[in-house]
Amino acid sequence: MAGTVLGVGAGVFILALLWVLVLLLGVLLSRASGIARFSVVFVFLTAVIITAVLLFFPRASEFPAPGVEMKIVDTFFIGRYVLLAFLSAVFLGSLFLVLMYHVLEPVCAKPLRSY
Template identity: 85%
Template structure:
């Protein structure tokens, strides 16, 4: 997977950059007055057309070329279970504290009427 960052290619970053710039331009144009305010619609439609062209006409193959046999190894197996045990202990401790707070909530005496 040459040219990938976090498992995605450059096209995803191009689309993200496009939509961030369109959002910024739409916010800036929404503050304008007059006819320039309505150009937000054309900016949005232009970005929509560019996005549809980039998505519908990809340059690379959808499936990578077959390589040697891939062996899947879970390297973070023990760490995942340690994290799960820690989160479970925090959850149970929090639940215990909430329930004790609920059970031990003080009940205040109502004032007596004096005649």
């Protein structure tokens, strides 16, 4: 997979950069006064249109070229199971703590009435 960084292509980084710039421009324009303050709406709509165009009209094909053999390899197999084991241990530990505090919650005695 040529042209990928961290398993994603350049399009994801372009979209992320676009929305970071829109966010920064939106914050800057929201501090402005007068009619410039309402231009945030146009900046947002322009970003939505650019995002829609980039998502609906991609340059690359979804399917590999015919005749090219594609081998799918799970390179993060061991890491995924280590993460699953860690998350399971944290879940069971937190469940134990919650149940321990639920079961061992002190019950205060009610005062007796004396007539």
